[in-house]
Amino acid sequence: MSDTTREKKIEVLSDATILFAGDSGDGMQLTGSQFTLATAYARNDLSTLPDFPAEIRAPAGTTYGVSGFQLHFGSVNIKTPGDEVDLLVAMNPAALKVNLGRLNPEGTIIVNIDAFEKRNLDLAGYDANPLDDDSLQAFRVIRVKLTTLTREALKDFDLGQKEVDRSKNMFALGLALWLYSRPVEPAHEWLEQKFGKKPEILKANLHLLSKGFHYGETTEQFLVQYDVRPAKLPPGKYRAIRGVQALAMGIVAAAEKSGLQIFYGSYPITPASDLLHELSRYKNYNITTFQAEDEIAAVGAALGASFGGTLGITGTSGPGLALKAETMGLGLMTELPMVVVNVQRGGPSTGLPTKTEQSDLLQALYGRNGEAPLPVLATSTPGDCFETAYEACRIAVKYMTPVILLSDGYLANSSEPWLIPDPDDLQPFNAEFITKTNELEGSEAAFLPYRRNEETLARPWAKPGTKGLEHRIGGLEKEDVTGNVSYDPENHQHMTRIRAEKVARVKAEIPPLTVYGDPKGQLLVVGWGSTRGSIESAVDRVRKKGFTVGAVHLRHLNPMAPDLGSILSSFDHGLVPELNDGQLVRILRSDFLLPLHSLCKTAGLPFKASEIVARIEEILS
Amino acid sequence: MSENNNQPKGKPVSLPPRAAKPAGPPKMPPSTGKKPSGPPGVTLPPGKKTAKSGVTRKDFVSDQDIRWCPGCGDYAILATVQRLMPELNVPRENTVFISGIGCSSRFPYYMNTYGMHSIHGRAPAIATGLKASRPELDVWIVTGDGDSLSIGGNHLIHLLRRNVNVQLLLFNNQIYGLTKGQYSPTSEIGKVTKSTPYGSLDHPFNPASVALGADATFVARSMDRDPKHLKEVLKASHTHVGASFVEIYQNCNIFNDGAFFDFTEKESKPRRALLCEHGKPLTFDNDKKGLRLDGYRFEAIDLEGDWSIDDCLIYDETNRGLAGAITRIFFDEALPQPFGIFYREERPNYDRQLHDQIDYVLSKRGEGSLADLLHQGDTWVIEE
Numbered sequence A: 001m002s003d004t005t006r007e008k009k010i011e012v013l014s015d016a017t018i019l020f021a022g023d024s025g026d027g028m029q030l031t032g033s034q035f036t037l038a039t040a041y042a043r044n045d046l047s048t049l050p051d052f053p054a055e056i057r058a059p060a061g062t063t064y065g066v067s068g069f070q071l072h073f074g075s076v077n078i079k080t081p082g083d084e085v086d087l088l089v090a091m092n093p094a095a096l097k098v099n100l101g102r103l104n105p106e107g108t109i110i111v112n113i114d115a116f117e118k119r120n121l122d123l124a125g126y127d128a129n130p131l132d133d134d135s136l137q138a139f140r141v142i143r144v145k146l147t148t149l150t151r152e153a154l155k156d157f158d159l160g161q162k163e164v165d166r167s168k169n170m171f172a173l174g175l176a177l178w179l180y181s182r183p184v185e186p187a188h189e190w191l192e193q194k195f196g197k198k199p200e201i202l203k204a205n206l207h208l209l210s211k212g213f214h215y216g217e218t219t220e221q222f223l224v225q226y227d228v229r230p231a232k233l234p235p236g237k238y239r240a241i242r243g244v245q246a247l248a249m250g251i252v253a254a255a256e257k258s259g260l261q262i263f264y265g266s267y268p269i270t271p272a273s274d275l276l277h278e279l280s281r282y283k284n285y286n287i288t289t290f291q292a293e294d295e296i297a298a299v300g301a302a303l304g305a306s307f308g309g310t311l312g313i314t315g316t317s318g319p320g321l322a323l324k325a326e327t328m329g330l331g332l333m334t335e336l337p338m339v340v341v342n343v344q345r346g347g348p349s350t351g352l353p354t355k356t357e358q359s360d361l362l363q364a365l366y367g368r369n370g371e372a373p374l375p376v377l378a379t380s381t382p383g384d385c386f387e388t389a390y391e392a393c394r395i396a397v398k399y400m401t402p403v404i405l406l407s408d409g410y411l412a413n414s415s416e417p418w419l420i421p422d423p424d425d426l427q428p429f430n431a432e433f434i435t436k437t438n439e440l441e442g443s444e445a446a447f448l449p450y451r452r453n454e455e456t457l458a459r460p461w462a463k464p465g466t467k468g469l470e471h472r473i474g475g476l477e478k479e480d481v482t483g484n485v486s487y488d489p490e491n492h493q494h495m496t497r498i499r500a501e502k503v504a505r506v507k508a509e510i511p512p513l514t515v516y517g518d519p520k521g522q523l524l525v526v527g528w529g530s531t532r533g534s535i536e537s538a539v540d541r542v543r544k545k546g547f548t549v550g551a552v553h554l555r556h557l558n559p560m561a562p563d564l565g566s567i568l569s570s571f572d573h574g575l576v577p578e579l580n581d582g583q584l585v586r587i588l589r590s591d592f593l594l595p596l597h598s599l600c601k602t603a604g605l606p607f608k609a610s611e612i613v614a615r616i617e618e619i620l621s
Numbered sequence B: 001m002s003e004n005n006n007q008p009k010g011k012p013v014s015l016p017p018r019a020a021k022p023a024g025p026p027k028m029p030p031s032t033g034k035k036p037s038g039p040p041g042v043t044l045p046p047g048k049k050t051a052k053s054g055v056t057r058k059d060f061v062s063d064q065d066i067r068w069c070p071g072c073g074d075y076a077i078l079a080t081v082q083r084l085m086p087e088l089n090v091p092r093e094n095t096v097f098i099s100g101i102g103c104s105s106r107f108p109y110y111m112n113t114y115g116m117h118s119i120h121g122r123a124p125a126i127a128t129g130l131k132a133s134r135p136e137l138d139v140w141i142v143t144g145d146g147d148s149l150s151i152g153g154n155h156l157i158h159l160l161r162r163n164v165n166v167q168l169l170l171f172n173n174q175i176y177g178l179t180k181g182q183y184s185p186t187s188e189i190g191k192v193t194k195s196t197p198y199g200s201l202d203h204p205f206n207p208a209s210v211a212l213g214a215d216a217t218f219v220a221r222s223m224d225r226d227p228k229h230l231k232e233v234l235k236a237s238h239t240h241v242g243a244s245f246v247e248i249y250q251n252c253n254i255f256n257d258g259a260f261f262d263f264t265e266k267e268s269k270p271r272r273a274l275l276c277e278h279g280k281p282l283t284f285d286n287d288k289k290g291l292r293l294d295g296y297r298f299e300a301i302d303l304e305g306d307w308s309i310d311d312c313l314i315y316d317e318t319n320r321g322l323a324g325a326i327t328r329i330f331f332d333e334a335l336p337q338p339f340g341i342f343y344r345e346e347r348p349n350y351d352r353q354l355h356d357q358i359d360y361v362l363s364k365r366g367e368g369s370l371a372d373l374l375h376q377g378d379t380w381v382i383e384e
Ligand code: SF4
Pocket: B067, B068, B069, B071, B072, B073, B074, B103, B104, B173, B177, B178, B251, B252, B253, B254, B255
């Protein structure tokens, strides 16, 4: 397209944040993911934040129907989806209204002015058209007749009005791609794949895409075009990955490395359903999926599968975790391996189903009747979901225990460039079944289901179908070694302690923590889960200002890394930022008896790095 | 698809052609034969030829002390099941009993097989996961009226709808025994218990009707006090491929003694219990009385008077409408309470189809490899 390029100033940026926002029917998620793909092709580092409404097709034009996709990309190391938006593409007044607060004070807005008519303004709750008054004065507003231009561009196509109007996101995509000097080829390829069998629609979309691109070149409204140069990423082969995809592949890795069949039982729930969708496609990877009648059946079926010698996994989100609690207790009592994935969302109750939060930590740690400790792990980046899911499976089998794996809505849906891992680098994963009786020395042949491995305290896993190992297990308290029902007071005390000790021994699996930033100094930030990017960005910024600050990020929340205490003692202060009302901080304070600081946010959105920076500065000034 | 398959028309699923076709009209059950419980290719380890090899009831008795109240109907059911086991040609190690919570749910502890005493109401869910991943196992569910019709009602209907290849034995004693005597979802209206000192208000479930309503493919009723009948019904339930629902009237002599005596005791049983047998006329009271259809209603007829055996309805266990009607004779003063196999239908079972589908995907795509999966989609290389 170089032949048509007019002379425009090209300004090179180190990073930029763009937000596409419109009605849920406007195709904003698609536009965002295509822009992401182009950005990956441009070799930038990136991080995305899709933001969906809870309703599938909320009434058009309303603020609660606004769907957004935010992308932060750069030639520098990108760790978050961006604190502030540099370019907002607003398809209608509601999208503008909902997202204006996220805009950088010198930001740019591309608006579809065709959508700024009375009805839409009313629906968005605007008394006056914000394009006509001075309310947007601070920003650069680029007015585009997106609907009109789309209709004009497609007037010779044999398509209905609805189909035409629905394609206007392709025009917007083309324009955005031009503005940031992104390649159009990935979107071309994608369209060809998607509409290969519908040539008219394919042609129309391709046409619009290039119309949008050319519009940027030709219109006088754009004086500059931006460029973001490739990032210096470690060499290797990359792909863009969403957390939920990586998590599913981590499960596939567990199946392949252990040789175990995996059974995934789940009940549809936002945002965990995507994991069921992903795994359902992997039937030829030794994975069986089962959509259960409810959350309880999903976890029950997973545990039944584990009893059968298959690794049972179940996935859910907050309210579902509450429903699964009793069965997790049974899994703990019967000492069977199982993984319970909780893709956290805003709570309590139904809460904010499509928004992110980290407020199920205490539920994961303590939300069961009785003394019921379980290993709890949390993923921290989309790519990290792969390894953490694998680890959760491995620990569950090695220690014969249910394991809770915490992810969240943001991690599940956001994406980043992922250096494709080598499966050979994963820890070995041995799954062993007992095949012979294991009586105590000198006694007659017998299977003792609760005779433990001395190192891990795990009991043996016996597959039904194995002759001579017939045994019964259940939720009633077990006598150690024999597994017989026992109401003996001393045995209960002993078993309570053994179950806790077994989980505590998982510490042996935890590698030393790595401290990001300064290894000692004024303040240590302790984080867990999806806040990693915001925390590390914040640490970078405060260190530039001269503070000595480090950060550790916990994958293992129960038990915790053995060296956490000594790292904490190398700093004057500790800060725990969390997307909840202070859950990890409560545990760390009581475990280490330290006056740790806390930063809490429950807005359904990730931290901005600037929020953490502000808190660090407040503590250190 | 057959015309009368009680389901909305579906699209063909991704299954090899053999399995995609629902079974044709129900056939007469084979009178003997081993239960083909797994998908092709999954074979059971060779079991010993039971009777000849000397496997007996004793082999199925575990070393645990039985903790039911003396005189409880559960003892007779346990003994019947243990007696039946050697006749089924299933190796003990391939047999699994799964239960929920309640008096009846202690059952697995007493069987020297694999077993799990699970959570209140959840045995069908756990058994579904077990069967789905290990279809070659022979799985029995033991549950009670509170366990599977109250707290676990949802799992029961979905197990039956999916037609998971298991046997479900529902011990109905019309009371909560283990919690010391509250009314249950099968207790009669007005029942005075500790939780209903002025009488219960709840309309009770008719378990067989619930099962038929959930499209169960095998529905039967028997009683603790007739071990011979119980054994026959259980044997047939085992032969059936799919979910078998067997309601067993069980006397709780502590909290609800005599709830079914009308139907189970020598003096009244002939008059008050009706044995339904496929292909045979419906008669009772030692063939002195029979049942005929008067329009849509059943009528008891006197075979020693104006009516003869030819006027009696011939029972057909493959007729869903008839099964629905006969099970609606429910504690009816004028008509005898039916027992026996009410309904039997061949329909593909879930666990088998699940594995057929996996096999189909495998045959189309081959075994997946993690390395390939990781590199799928849009990738790019960053050079040194
Ligand atoms: S309470 Fe009733 S059902 Fe339970 S064991 Fe005693 S007699 Fe049997």
